Amino acid sequence: MEIFGTWVAAFLTLGIISFLYRDNPWYKVCESIFVGISAGYWFVTLFFDNILGLFWAGITREDPNYMLLVGAVLGVMMLLRLVPSIGWISRWPLSFVVGATAGFYLINYFSSNVMLQVSSTLLPLLSPGFGQPLFSSSLYDVVGNIIVAAGTFTGLVYFFFSKEHKGAFGHAAKIGIWTIMITFGASFGYTVMSRMSLLIGRMEFIFGNWLGMIR
Amino acid sequence: MMMRKDFLVYLAVLVVFLLLYFVIPKPVVFSTAVSSIIIGLIVLSLIFILIRTIRGKLVGRRTVFLFVGIAVVLPFFMTISQPIVLSPEVKLVYDSVSELKSGSRVLVSFDYDPASAPELQPMAESFFRLCLERDLKIIIMGLWPQGPQQAELALQIALQDPDVVKKNLQRGVDYVNLGFQTGNEFVIQRMGTSFKSMFPRDTRGVLYDSIPLLKDVSNFSNIDYSFNLSAGYPGTVEWVQVAVDRYGLKLGTGNTGVQATGMYPYLRAGQLKGLLGGLSGAAEFEKATNKIGQATFYMLPQSFSHIIVIIFIIIGNAAYFLGEKKKKKEQ
Numbered sequence: 001m002e003i004f005g006t007w008v009a010a011f012l013t014l015g016i017i018s019f020l021y022r023d024n025p026w027y028k029v030c031e032s033i034f035v036g037i038s039a040g041y042w043f044v045t046l047f048f049d050n051i052l053g054l055f056w057a058g059i060t061r062e063d064p065n066y067m068l069l070v071g072a073v074l075g076v077m078m079l080l081r082l083v084p085s086i087g088w089i090s091r092w093p094l095s096f097v098v099g100a101t102a103g104f105y106l107i108n109y110f111s112s113n114v115m116l117q118v119s120s121t122l123l124p125l126l127s128p129g130f131g132q133p134l135f136s137s138s139l140y141d142v143v144g145n146i147i148v149a150a151g152t153f154t155g156l157v158y159f160f161f162s163k164e165h166k167g168a169f170g171h172a173a174k175i176g177i178w179t180i181m182i183t184f185g186a187s188f189g190y191t192v193m194s195r196m197s198l199l200i201g202r203m204e205f206i207f208g209n210w211l212g213m214i215r
Numbered sequence: 216m217m218m219r220k221d222f223l224v225y226l227a228v229l230v231v232f233l234l235l236y237f238v239i240p241k242p243v244v245f246s247t248a249v250s251s252i253i254i255g256l257i258v259l260s261l262i263f264i265l266i267r268t269i270r271g272k273l274v275g276r277r278t279v280f281l282f283v284g285i286a287v288v289l290p291f292f293m294t295i296s297q298p299i300v301l302s303p304e305v306k307l308v309y310d311s312v313s314e315l316k317s318g319s320r321v322l323v324s325f326d327y328d329p330a331s332a333p334e335l336q337p338m339a340e341s342f343f344r345l346c347l348e349r350d351l352k353i354i355i356m357g358l359w360p361q362g363p364q365q366a367e368l369a370l371q372i373a374l375q376d377p378d379v380v381k382k383n384l385q386r387g388v389d390y391v392n393l394g395f396q397t398g399n400e401f402v403i404q405r406m407g408t409s410f411k412s413m414f415p416r417d418t419r420g421v422l423y424d425s426i427p428l429l430k431d432v433s434n435f436s437n438i439d440y441s442f443n444l445s446a447g448y449p450g451t452v453e454w455v456q457v458a459v460d461r462y463g464l465k466l467g468t469g470n471t472g473v474q475a476t477g478m479y480p481y482l483r484a485g486q487l488k489g490l491l492g493g494l495s496g497a498a499e500f501e502k503a504t505n506k507i508g509q510a511t512f513y514m515l516p517q518s519f520s521h522i523i524v525i526i527f528i529i530i531g532n533a534a535y536f537l538g539e540k541k542k543k544k545e546q
Binding site: 010014018020021022024026042046049050054057104108109111112113116117119148183186187190191193194197198199200201202203204207208210211213214 | 229461513517
């Protein structure tokens with residue numbers, strides 16, 4: 001059975017890779033199988049984990065949690081979108097979700113991605129942190145702090161369009177765009193590594209697990 | 216006509232693979248001399264492509280795919296090793312785990328699926344092995360449905376390690392898998408007050424209160440270190456925003472390469488206690504733990520394919536600038 005599974009997986013892997021040559025029926029079959037299985041997997045997982053595992057188990061236990069009914073009712077209201085004449089009802093649960101999520105994220109992002117990031121960008125120049133002795137920082141940290149602060153500032157200057165990018169302001173904007181490009185470059189490098197890793201994983205399966213050619 | 220040609224191409228590919236399956240002696244290993252000859256041939260062919268490009272004859276995308284394929288596959292058979300240098304962010308994960316006392320509780324969240332396994336699975340295996348060797352108690356969970364299944368696969372490999380086998384570890388006492396829970400970051404939020412409310416049973420159906428390992432674990436304050444393996448949303452960003460910044464959880468993370476650059480600001484701000492970024496991070500962690508695994512093996516194909524990509528970027532730029540020059544001349 002395991003050998004059969006390996007052959008099926010190899011057939012599907014080669015089918016997906018065949019797209020690199022040209023779109024073809026073999027690729028389309030593999031793609032359809034993937035999409036179908038993914039949809040089925042998600043449906044079964046969410047049904048058993050959410051509806052049975054959380055909702056049904058929650059309201060049928062010894063001390064039922066009736067708050068779950070509120071969520072269930074909101075869920076049913078969301079599905080009313082499928083009935084055009086009363087579809088407007090689905091806006092209520094949607095507004096609840098949007099409002100709750102916005103409130104949740106407002107606090108999280110402001111704290112984690114704004115306040116803490118600002119304080120870790122504007123660090124003391126000659127010491128490792130606030131309240132620590134002066135001149136105790138290494139040269140590496142001093143240079144690093146200057147680059148981070150200057151890079152952030154000039155990056156922001158680049159996105160300031162109320163003043164023409166000329167003179168000293170224009171130079172700062174130029175440094176800003178270079179900083180942004182270096183960041184994109186680093187991100188691109190990591191992305192290449194990530195995508196190559198996936199290809200390496202599949203190739204190891206083909207040449208190792210299936211063909212048995214790798215030690 | 217085109218359909219027939221395509222069919223013949225696919226048939227040829229299938230025949231080649233069947234030949235490889237049934238005819239080629241296994242395993243295939245290239246000596247250093249053969250590896251050097253192959254590398255030399257690849258370099259020569261790339262120089263040839265560069266010269267052709269300069270002369271105005273561009274290569275098709277399929278040539279690029281072919282070279283990337285060769286760069287990924289051939290290193291599997293080579294006997295060349297590659298030096299791996301430990302970075303501070305990887306060392307931080309290793310040091311954070313090493314500093315924990317025996318019996319400390321580590322929460323590991325598996326927020327990825329099999330698609331990201333080549334990058335994240337080696338990290339999971341090394342991390343589990345390190346924790347189990349140091350007698351740390353592992354609590355596994357997942358915000359992605361297939362995460363806990365990936366955890367089981369990694370756990371089985373870590374449990375087969377000779378240093379771990381002799382410890383005779385038991386499920387429920389030394390490690391537990393709480394499984395998947397839907398709800399994304401709201402699961403993390405709820406876990407801040409009660410683990411049990413989100414995970415009433417483990418993956419084997421054992422009630423939370425009946426699991427010895429979880430006897431004194433009610434929320435994040437009972438966790439000594441946590442490690443998040445993340446491939447997207449929900450993942451490390453949500454763990455930092457909710458568990459770290461709200462509840463003070465000590466968090467290290469292993470990310471796919473795509474995500475890794477976005478995590479460095481959190482690392483600099485001290486919100487993360489260590490980061491394993493992509494396959495190179497996994498290989499570095501294997502080096503730190505002194506147990507060479509799959510990530511180290513994958514690094515040679517990784518480096519080869521990067522070199523090929525860089526060379527094709529140079530070739531592409533050469534074609535672009537020469538094209539521009541030609542346009543100007545024509546004008």
